[in-house]
Amino acid sequence: MPESIPADSVGLVSPATLHIDSPLKLDCGRTLSSYDLVYETYGELNADHSNAVLICHALSGDHHAAGYHSMDDRKPGWWDTAIGPGKAIDTNHFFVVCPNNLGGCKGSSGPNTINPETGECYGPDFPIVTVPDWVRSQSVLADKLGISQWAAVIGGSLGGMQALQWAISLPERIRHTVIIAAAPKLSAQNIAFNEVARTAIKSDPDFHDGDYMRFNTLPRQGLGLARMLGHITYLSDEAMGQKFGRELRSGAIQYGYDVEFQIESYLRYQSTSFVERFDANTYLLMTKALDYFDPAKEFDDDLTRTVANIQAKALVMSFTSDWRFSPVRSREIVNALLAAGKPVTYAEIEAHQGHDAFLMPIPRYLDIFGTYMQQIAAEVAA
């Protein structure tokens, strides 16, 4: 918990809820007649509404990107390293908006919220939403906030995919797209990892085909396993080695099957803490949104044609040790933008932290990111 709020923090923040009554037609064919979006904002919207940036979260993220909800919080928001006064996304210049995605589990309409048509929790009946669906719902939020064009849409991992989709789907509504540690679509290996995670959840006897809430239980084992697996793919071999090595909890091998190595203990801690804060149906849905993401599919798998209508300038960044979405995957996006003659800047950041590097305070990364954002601030006179 913070004893005092650091000077470069956005401070104490609280989420807002937007209730939307106009229907949202989803890619899966179903329609949400009404829905809620929970979001947080940091900084001030300027007079001509030109300084707004949208932060898109990744698989297990939410709307709480920066600052603290109370002085009792153990940690700040998930991207506090990048958002705040004087930070890369400088709240002295930008009005930062971060919503919880539809299908999430932190307040926006999703499996753990009430279906207004039945009066009961959606549970597994919540429709699968896609990255383009998220972009559509986020554009409704932008309308309500009076933002006709984002100065930038920014995201890492699945968030980066939303930033790319924004530039493709609504080219006139976004000046810059910042795509970090992302890919233009998942590889077979990426999908395979997601499927193992889903299988872990679905085969938990407490899953009850997703109706676990009705049975007053949670698929703790399955969701925890899914998180363990996910966590391994977010870190690099080197990062894990540096952090844990082969260190033993008790100092000596016990010749048994209990937790012995520190890495085992860490993964178990990650899994149990995650189960308390995340919903299994949302996890399934988010992994599906990842698997389905493939904007080039509508353009005969031609990514260059897919990005041909983009008007935004792009900043693409990747991390050397990221093996979930390696630099090669970011270069696919970059090369398509180049082939289409679009303005793009691309940096490959030397980092040992793996996929999670995009959340870390890596000086070179934040320097390039922050400088790019300063240019945007100058451009929109924020």
Place this chain on the structure above:
Amino acid sequence: MSLRLDQQIISDWIPDGAKVLDLGCGNGALLNHLQERHITGYGLEIDNSKFADCIRAGINVLQADLDEGLSQFADQSFDFVILSQTLQAIKRPDFLLREIVRVGKKGIIGFPNFGHWQCRMQLALGGRMPVSKALPNAWYETPNIHLCTIKDFEQLCASNNLTVLNHSIVNHEHKDSLGIRLLPNLFGQIAVYLVQQQKD
């Protein structure tokens, strides 16, 4: 940002409004300078320590290893592809030269002339590998692994069917002397060539 001597020569050769690719763009000084004349394009650079400078200069900079070639770019997609003071640090200069004239309608290559008399003297009389202002590193730590003379470069162009459209040979003081005009490979320190692939 101020331009190096070879960059000034290059800048003079590029007409307003051209589309360029700058290989090894460093802090983006050349592209920044060219932008004032509506010359647009991208800079490629392997070292991202100067990327913040490039971004501040309004340059589109991309991290890339020139030793891997320019496969991300289509044939003849730039008016000019520039390689300035970098040729000597490339693993296969012949391969990159072919890539330059594939991607660019014209290529501009600037390099330090290893045939300069001071280099020759250091090796011939001193018996040591030459160290100069343009090539300041000792042999064991130099990134300049493929040094060539003006004659060598012209030979490489000829063997790859490249036409030399223009060239400028100068010394560090940018003085065009009688010596340089008569014996460029002996008195020139910096060479800049404008080349083009011969049409079949």
